Amino acid sequence: MTLKGKLIDDVVLFEKLAIEELHNRSFYGRPKGDTLEVSITESAYLIYMGKIIVEYKGTDLDFKDFFLKASSLLKNFELYYIVYKDLRERGYYIQPAVTGFRVYPRGGHPGKTPAEFFIYVTSERIPLLLSAIITHLGTVENLKKRLVLAIVDEDSDLTYYEVKKTVPSGTYKLDSEKKLSTASLLEDRVMVWDPEASAALQKQGFFGKPMDEGHLQLSLIESCYLLKNGVLEIEDRDKLKLDFADFSTIASKIESNFMVKYAVYENLRNNGLVPKTGFKFGTHFRVYKKIEDLAKLPHSDYLIHAIEQDHIFSLQQLSRAVRLANSVRKDMIYGAVDSHVQFFVVGRMRL
Amino acid sequence: MTLKGKLIDDVVLFEKLAIEELHNRSFYGRPKGDTLEVSITESAYLIYMGKIIVEYKGTDLDFKDFFLKASSLLKNFELYYIVYKDLRERGYYIQPAVTGFRVYPRGGHPGKTPAEFFIYVTSERIPLLLSAIITHLGTVENLKKRLVLAIVDEDSDLTYYEVKKTVPSGTYKLDSEKKLSTASLLEDRVMVWDPEASAALQKQGFFGKPMDEGHLQLSLIESCYLLKNGVLEIEDRDKLKLDFADFSTIASKIESNFMVKYAVYENLRNNGLVPKTGFKFGTHFRVYKKIEDLAKLPHSDYLIHAIEQDHIFSLQQLSRAVRLANSVRKDMIYGAVDSHVQFFVVGRMRL
Numbered sequence: 079m080t081l082k083g084k085l086i087d088d089v090v091l092f093e094k095l096a097i098e099e100l101h102n103r104s105f106y107g108r109p110k111g112d113t114l115e116v117s118i119t120e121s122a123y124l125i126y127m128g129k130i131i132v133e134y135k136g137t138d139l140d141f142k143d144f145f146l147k148a149s150s151l152l153k154n155f156e157l158y159y160i161v162y163k164d165l166r167e168r169g170y171y172i173q174p175a176v177t178g179f180r181v182y183p184r185g186g187h188p189g190k191t192p193a194e195f196f197i198y199v200t201s202e203r204i205p206l207l208l209s210a211i212i213t214h215l216g217t218v219e220n221l222k223k224r225l226v227l228a229i230v231d232e233d234s235d236l237t238y239y240e241v242k243k244t245v246p247s248g249t250y251k252l253d254s255e256k257k258l259s260t261a262s263l264l265e266d267r268v269m270v271w272d273p274e275a276s277a278a279l280q281k282q283g284f285f286g287k288p289m290d291e292g293h294l295q296l297s298l299i300e301s302c303y304l305l306k307n308g309v310l311e312i313e314d315r316d317k318l319k320l321d322f323a324d325f326s327t328i329a330s331k332i333e334s335n336f337m338v339k340y341a342v343y344e345n346l347r348n349n350g351l352v353p354k355t356g357f358k359f360g361t362h363f364r365v366y367k368k369i370e371d372l373a374k375l376p377h378s379d380y381l382i383h384a385i386e387q388d389h390i391f392s393l394q395q396l397s398r399a400v401r402l403a404n405s406v407r408k409d410m411i412y413g414a415v416d417s418h419v420q421f422f423v424v425g426r427m428r429l
Numbered sequence: 430m431t432l433k434g435k436l437i438d439d440v441v442l443f444e445k446l447a448i449e450e451l452h453n454r455s456f457y458g459r460p461k462g463d464t465l466e467v468s469i470t471e472s473a474y475l476i477y478m479g480k481i482i483v484e485y486k487g488t489d490l491d492f493k494d495f496f497l498k499a500s501s502l503l504k505n506f507e508l509y510y511i512v513y514k515d516l517r518e519r520g521y522y523i524q525p526a527v528t529g530f531r532v533y534p535r536g537g538h539p540g541k542t543p544a545e546f547f548i549y550v551t552s553e554r555i556p557l558l559l560s561a562i563i564t565h566l567g568t569v570e571n572l573k574k575r576l577v578l579a580i581v582d583e584d585s586d587l588t589y590y591e592v593k594k595t596v597p598s599g600t601y602k603l604d605s606e607k608k609l610s611t612a613s614l615l616e617d618r619v620m621v622w623d624p625e626a627s628a629a630l631q632k633q634g635f636f637g638k639p640m641d642e643g644h645l646q647l648s649l650i651e652s653c654y655l656l657k658n659g660v661l662e663i664e665d666r667d668k669l670k671l672d673f674a675d676f677s678t679i680a681s682k683i684e685s686n687f688m689v690k691y692a693v694y695e696n697l698r699n700n701g702l703v704p705k706t707g708f709k710f711g712t713h714f715r716v717y718k719k720i721e722d723l724a725k726l727p728h729s730d731y732l733i734h735a736i737e738q739d740h741i742f743s744l745q746q747l748s749r750a751v752r753l754a755n756s757v758r759k760d761m762i763y764g765a766v767d768s769h770v771q772f773f774v775v776g777r778m779r780l
Binding site: 126141142145146149150153154155156160163201202203229231232233234235237262264265266267269271286287289290293295297298299315332333354355357358359360361393394395397398399401402405406 | 477492493496497500501504505506507511514552553554580582583584585586588613615616617618620622637638640641644646648649650666683684705706708709710711712744745746748749750752753756757
């Protein structure tokens with residue numbers, strides 16, 4: 079049976095019969111007293127399915143006309159439609175929500191189970207604010223749901239990503255009891271000249287990279303951490319001693335976001351992890367949960383990128399980072415730096 | 430035998446004996462009359478090897494003192510040293526050059542063979558101008574050498590990338606004889622409503638993505654190409670016809686670098702290739718050389734990113750792009766748009 083509704087403002091209204099036919103059987107729309115209110119996205123899908131006819135100002139709209147009308151009424155309508163159709167056709171029950179959909183678990187539906195996922199619908203082209211993700215994560219956490227980004231690309235293909243908070247931790251502890259050596263800050267890296275200190279830093283903390291037998295190259299960030307923890311003294315090329323403030327000022331001149339990276343590095347180290355550069359993966363750090371033997375370096379566990387609280391994601395870059403991390407079986411994690419560091423893991427998901 | 434040289438300005442000078450010992454045997458330095466001139470980088474390595482002693486203002490410098498001195502004399506000395514040592518220890522003969530090294534092929538050396546590679550030494554932290562790459566490519570091409578970027582990362586690890594010009598081409602031809610249909614520009618994509626035209630565009634040109642049976646979604650860039658070639662007419666939501674200028678103006682408002690991407694897209698299509706979005710790989714396009722059957726889509730051959738002539742590469746992003754492309758066995762290609770489009774393939778190499 080084809081039901082007839084009326085497009086009024088930005089919803090389609092049906093009479094009582096539709097509550098039974100559309101809502102109670104298949105969970106379309108929301109009953110309001112004796113009428114059923116169906117969203118524009120749901121309506122477009124129902125027209126496509128041949129289940130409803132929609133009248134607007136006395137005329138019945140065909141699929142094309144309704145689609146054109148919907149696209150001018152609802153911002154991002156085409157994105158919503160693509161996501162809605164995809165989920166519905168794969169057997170999920172869905173209800174509209176602000177900026178997306180609530181999706182019920184397989185076998186569940188409104189009235190029987192709570193929704194499991196909150197789907198945030200967006201397009202490849204729309205920059206995504208970290209603050210928006212944090213807001214949504216707060217909301218879904220309170221409701222015990224999972225946050226999923228549905229990203230529609232240029233070719234109208236869909237990719238789902240799940241975003242979760244995480245607290246990475248490992249088993250490594252820094253032996254910060256004693257000062258090991260004095261190192262030199264060269265142009266943009268630090269050299270440990272003493273063979274014993276070089277060996278100790280490598281073996282005990284997996285710091286640095288041996289330049290040859292006896293000399294160890296430390297990165298700026300490693301050196302800064304060792305300096306702050308009293309394990310290392312650092313001099314400049316004129317043999318003037320640098321304290322933490324001097325060193326971090328110089329490092330910030332070399333690399334403007336040094337302190338953001340440093341905050342994440344320090345948090346990871348203090349939580350027992352071993353971060354090394356993630357350059358080959360295009361991220362700030364590759365991170366090891368456990369290293370037993372430097373000669374047999376395991377695969378790293380995480381790729382971690384340091385960002386600021388006001389970060390805006392390019393979804394193309396997010397997509398590339400997650401794809402690369404997953405292709406080497408690592409988690410892609412963002413460390414957002416404020417007064418403290420919050421970590422978010424982003425992973426491709428198959429809904 | 431340990432030879433003694435003198436550090437004068439930014440070179441180390443040796444007497445005649447060194448020409449035989451260092452140059453003729455092992456291709457260090459450059460003879461200048463009766464003396465041998467050895468660069469700072471070569472000298473640091475020779476001190477480390479115990480082959481030379483260097484005197485500066487009456488004092489012999491040990492490795493540490495020479496290294497500190499060198500680091501203050503030569504910008505990026507540490508980078509040069511890391512690359513020089515790596516190549517030399519793997520059996521290559523090397524001569525210094527501006528911004529890098531000339532490297533002789535295995536079994537070759539100065540005086541016997543021409544150098545095979547020009548190595549451009551840089552660090553993860555230094556942004557790389559496309560214009561610099563183009564200049565270097567021009568130079569090495571004239572000299573029939575290959576251009577290699579040696580990138581030293583934060584942890585002093587080294588990665589080599591080769592950059593080459595390329596001209597991607599495929600076998601596909603657009604049948605642009607007749608106009609197929611009129612499509613609608615919605616918010617940021619275009620819909621073809623006519624089932625026959627939808628099928629034809631899909632089958633003959635691998636354009637678009639079917640939204641359902643009969644309706645085809647085209648990306649902005651595909652639509653623009655089809656419009657320009659007279660295969661499609663496009664109307665806005667108010668059914669006003671748009672010409673190429675109207676359409677590209679609207680598309681450029683939606684996506685500010687639309688015309689740059691379009692120039693690359695058009696070039697690829699005109700050269701017989703089928704570009705689709707590379708969103709899942711974080712690039713503008715994934716590109717097929719040949720598609721025989723849409724139902725059995727092969728793996729794409731290239732990932733192609735459109736850039737402008739004044740592009741500045743972040744080496745971290747370059748690294749990520751190349752790593753990702755190689756992990757899915759594709760070439761990473763940049764399409765640089767000027768009055769025409771030039772393509773560059775960047776690949777990891779193991780020297």
